[in-house]
Amino acid sequence: TGAQVYANCAGCHGPQGEGNPPAFPPLKGHVEKLLKAEGGRTYLLLVVLYGLQGPIKVEGKEYAGIMPGFAWLSDEEIALVLNHLAGWGAPQGFKPYTPDEVKAARAKALTPEEVLKLRQGLKLP
Numbered sequence: 001t002g003a004q005v006y007a008n009c010a011g012c013h014g015p016q017g018e019g020n021p022p023a024f025p026p027l028k029g030h031v032e033k034l035l036k037a038e039g040g041r042t043y044l045l046l047v048v049l050y051g052l053q054g055p056i057k058v059e060g061k062e063y064a065g066i067m068p069g070f071a072w073l074s075d076e077e078i079a080l081v082l083n084h085l086a087g088w089g090a091p092q093g094f095k096p097y098t099p100d101e102v103k104a105a106r107a108k109a110l111t112p113e114e115v116l117k118l119r120q121g122l123k124l125p
């Protein structure tokens with residue numbers, strides 16, 4: 001289940017996605033904002049697949065850590081964990097991630113720094 005795959009995230013982001021500032025940003029209450037932004041759905045998938053490195057601001061706090069990518073998880077596991085995050089809040093009409101969507105994103109082969117650049121292009125509140 002998505003909750004089982006989320007065990008890979010809980011050590012940093014907290015069992016309920018509450019985060020652990022100043023090192024690890026919250027996901028609960030925040031992922032919905034990412035999903036609402038244009039391009040945010042793809043960005044969220046790419047963070048989990050490839051990781052993220054560089055300064056970001058989440059809920060008014062600065063983070064400048066490194067998140068490892070989880071490309072070693074299967075397409076299905078990544079889809080499950082993304083849908084688990086979306087279970088904490090997603091925009092109306094949200095369509096669950098599919099394993100095929102994850103598989104297609106593997107062709108991009110991004111670095112964590114490139115994922116940061118994508119984030120900088122999002123219009124976040």
Ligand code: HEM
Nearest residue numbers: 008009012023047052053054055056063064065066067070
């Ligand atoms: C950032 C999800 C595992 C450390 C993020 C973000 C997401 C996310 C969506 C970006 C938030 C944003 O752009 O506003 C996940 C998921 C995980 C996972 C779904 C499990 C599959 C981990 C683990 C660690 C970690 C295990 C610690 C080793 C971080 C850090 C950041 C971050 C430090 C901020 C990076 C920066 O400052 O550039 N995570 N994460 N994450 N995550 Fe994770």
